[in-house]
Amino acid sequence: MSGRILTVAQQKGGSGKTTLAAHLAVALAGRSGEPVAILDVDPQGSLGTWFEAREENLGEAGTGLEFRTASGWGARREARSLARSHGYVVVDTAPKTDTDAKPAIDAADFVIVPVQPTPVDLWATSQTIDLAARESTPALLVLNRVPPRASLTGEMADAIAASGYDALNSRLGNRTVFASAMGKGLAVTEEAPSSKASLEVASLIDELVNRVG
Template sequence: MSGRILTVAQQKGGSGKTTLAAHLAVALARQSGEPVAILDVDPQGSLGTWYEARENRLGEDNTGLEFRTASGWGARREARSLARSHGYVLIDTAPKTDTDAKPAIDAADFVIVPIQPTPVDLWATAQTVELAAREDTPALLVLNRVPPRASLTEEMADAIKASGYDALNARLGNRTVFAAAMGRGHSVMEEAPSSKAALEVGLLVEELIARIE
């Protein structure tokens, strides 16, 4: 049986897409016990830069992940190849056009869509959800970079439900530790395992595994 392919996509920039992909990959490897691969199809290569920092810090054989890059329709072939030997494949996509995202979404079992809790972000998310629907791929929204004690967050959570979108209950806060960990090739589970951020990621991945399995 092939592993699950999870494509992290959001056509609006600044959603925290790459940070989410990296943290999901590390947490899935830790919590599922299965091998995990990451595939960077974003020309900016931010996930690849993070992985290089991870290799420099931990050693090439100790990253706990396998890393590949691909472009265009090669993303679908590469993802399916990786899924034959990994329990999970995480794909990081570019915040661009349908043409760039389509192969990675077409290959996916689920599309994970990070969304900041603002009306503008919800409007922009519609494009990504519609693209996933055209490819017949289920989309799961994740509230990301959530500010503390913001009444707007609950309003947006209600708006997401009213829109008919499927969203996970677990949320990731707007915490500087995420960016700090990424800069060192780490995740918050490794950098600050007792932090609120690490707890949030753990709960998110626990819920995600339950949903997709």
């Protein structure tokens, strides 16, 4: 067995990277029926904090995920080791540091790049795209924290298309239920399965799986 390694990376902070990583892991586990692992290589440890809350809420046996941490070049080794026994490995990286992100990007089959729909965020994203290109890893942009009825979102979608970056059509809105679910160690698909946020995640996962296999 050799699973897919999906590294969530974004050099700019505040993109919702950890929230996206957690939701990808939960949704992939539910959709694929395969074991899924999450690997936290961000020194801030936000994904680990989320997983601890998940264990408290669901019990150690009920998380549906395996959790590991790694740092530096150990991230590449750990990700590849997990991929031998899991259908998917979702890796959360630190912002603003090539050194920590590079091994996780090198190990990945795909880099998932969350970007908020603002020009500044798109400009900053080029650093992450360039890093993925240097490691010969395909990158997929995901518009994240998208405000409702914002004309800028359409402009940003056009800007992404013009940039030549590969992006998923599915988007995740700027919804409070994401923060609420994360605080309990859950995903919105578990906290509010009939919500618009949950439907957005389901759409994203369908599109992502079709792309990455």
